[in-house]
Amino acid sequence: MRFEFSPEDEAFRLEVRAFFRDHLPPPMARRFYIGAHPPSREDVRAFQKLMHGRGWGAPHWPLEWGGTGWSPLRKHLFMQELYDADGLDYSWQGLHMVAPVMLAFASEAQKRRFLPPMLAGDEFWTQGFSEPNAGSDLASLKTRAERVGDEYIVNGQKIWTSDASMAEWGFFLVRTDADVKPQRGISFLLIRMDTPGLTVRPIVSIEGGLGLNEVFLDNVRVPCENLVGEPGMGWTYAKYLLGKERTASAFLYFNKRELEKAREIATVQRVNGQRLIDRPEFARELARVEVDLLALEYSVLRVLSQEKNRHDLDAVVSALKLRGSALQQRVTELQVEALGLHALRQWGHDEGEALAGGEALRWPPQVPGRTAQALITRASTIYGGSQEIQKNIIAKLAFGL
Numbered sequence: 001m002r003f004e005f006s007p008e009d010e011a012f013r014l015e016v017r018a019f020f021r022d023h024l025p026p027p028m029a030r031r032f033y034i035g036a037h038p039p040s041r042e043d044v045r046a047f048q049k050l051m052h053g054r055g056w057g058a059p060h061w062p063l064e065w066g067g068t069g070w071s072p073l074r075k076h077l078f079m080q081e082l083y084d085a086d087g088l089d090y091s092w093q094g095l096h097m098v099a100p101v102m103l104a105f106a107s108e109a110q111k112r113r114f115l116p117p118m119l120a121g122d123e124f125w126t127q128g129f130s131e132p133n134a135g136s137d138l139a140s141l142k143t144r145a146e147r148v149g150d151e152y153i154v155n156g157q158k159i160w161t162s163d164a165s166m167a168e169w170g171f172f173l174v175r176t177d178a179d180v181k182p183q184r185g186i187s188f189l190l191i192r193m194d195t196p197g198l199t200v201r202p203i204v205s206i207e208g209g210l211g212l213n214e215v216f217l218d219n220v221r222v223p224c225e226n227l228v229g230e231p232g233m234g235w236t237y238a239k240y241l242l243g244k245e246r247t248a249s250a251f252l253y254f255n256k257r258e259l260e261k262a263r264e265i266a267t268v269q270r271v272n273g274q275r276l277i278d279r280p281e282f283a284r285e286l287a288r289v290e291v292d293l294l295a296l297e298y299s300v301l302r303v304l305s306q307e308k309n310r311h312d313l314d315a316v317v318s319a320l321k322l323r324g325s326a327l328q329q330r331v332t333e334l335q336v337e338a339l340g341l342h343a344l345r346q347w348g349h350d351e352g353e354a355l356a357g358g359e360a361l362r363w364p365p366q367v368p369g370r371t372a373q374a375l376i377t378r379a380s381t382i383y384g385g386s387q388e389i390q391k392n393i394i395a396k397l398a399f400g401l
C-alpha cells in the first residue's frame, strides 16, 4: 500500500496552512491550544464565522448547502492543517450530527430554516440522547412526547448533554409510542433550548469544565413541525447519525498534534540536567505511542481511500474508536508525565484569556491546559459508545461471536 499526495493536493495543503497562519488570531489559537473544555461561546462562534467566511464552514456538506466538494483525502489534509494550526474542530453536534440527519430526512422547509444559520455560526446545537438510565442501552429511554393538537408535550430528563448551555437548539430522542417495540416508539424532535419548561443544569467535570449538563423537560411544548421525518423513526435516524462520521472517532488529528506537544515538552524538560527526550525510558515510551499512532493513521487512510477490507466497516470503525480513544488518553498522560511537577498546577476552564496575556509568561508555554486535557480525555472511552460496547460490536460483526 502506497500513499502519495499529488502536487495539487500538496498545493492545497499549503493554501490551507497559509490561511490559518494569516487569519487565525494568535490569542485564539493559544486558547484552543490550552484546550479549555468547552471553548467559550464567543470563540466557537468567531471560529465558525471565520471558516464560513472562507467558504470552509462545513467541508463535509453537499456543495448545494455550502460544502466544499473536497475528496476524503483533501478533507483529511485540511483537518490535519487545522489541528496543526491550533484551530478548533467544527461544532460536532450541529455540523456533524444533526445536519446529516436533516440532509437525509428533514423537510425542505426544515433544511432551509436550520442549515444556513448553523453554517454561518449563528445557531449552535446540542444532542439530547442519553438519560440517567439509558446510555449504552439507549433504546430504553423514557423521555415522553405526547401529541396534543399541533404540539408535542415533552416530559423527562436527559444527561451528559454536551454544550447544552451554549446551544440555541437541541435534537432530542423522545418516546412518542410506548406500546411498540422500544426502538420503534422513538422520534427525533428539534427543541429550542429556551422553551419554557426546559432547564439546563451544568455538571462540573473532573477538570472543572462546565461543558456537560443535565436537561430537565417539564411540560415543554414543541410544535409538531419540529419533528424530523416520520414519528417512530428516531432510532433509525440516530443510527444513521452515529454511523456518519466513520473515521472521526479515531481522534487522529488530536492525537498527532498532542504527540508533537509531548515531544516539545520532553525537549525542554530536564531531569538531572539531561533533556527528557534524551532519556532512553522516555524516548522508548514516546516511540511506542508514535508507532501505535502511525498504525492508527494508516488504518484511517485505508478507510478514507475505500480500500477493500475483509471485515464489516462498522467493526472497523469500532476498532478505530477503541484504539483512538485509548491513544488519546495515552498521549495526554505522556504530556503530564513529561511535565512532572509542573503538571500539578491545574488550569481552570476559564483561564484562557488571562493566560493569553501576562500570567502564561511565568510558566513554560507548554504547561497550561495539559493536566486538564489529560483529565477530560478520560471520558473519550465512554462517550460515543464505551470501550466495552465497541468490543461487543467487533466481536459480533468481525468475528461472528
Ligand SMILES: Cc1cc2nc3c(=O)[nH]c(=O)nc-3n(C[C@H](O)[C@H](O)[C@H](O)COP(=O)(O)OP(=O)(O)OC[C@H]3O[C@@H](n4cnc5c(N)ncnc54)[C@H](O)[C@@H]3O)c2cc1C
Binding pocket: 126, 127, 128, 129, 130, 131, 132, 133, 134, 135, 136, 137, 159, 160, 161, 162, 163, 212, 379, 382, 383, 384, 385, 386, 387, 388, 389, 392
Ligand atoms: C464527556 C461526555 C460527553 C457526552 N456527551 C453526550 C451528549 O452530548 N449527548 C448525549 O446524549 N450523551 C452524551 N454522553 C453520554 C454517553 O453517550 C454515555 O455516557 C455512554 O453512552 C455510556 O452510557 P452511560 O454513561 O449510561 O453508562 P452505562 O451504559 O450505564 O455503562 C456503564 C458501564 O457498563 C458497561 N456496559 C454497558 N452495557 C454493556 C454491555 N452490553 N456489555 C458490556 N459492557 C456494558 C459500559 O461500557 C460502562 O463501562 C456523554 C458522555 C460523556 C462522558
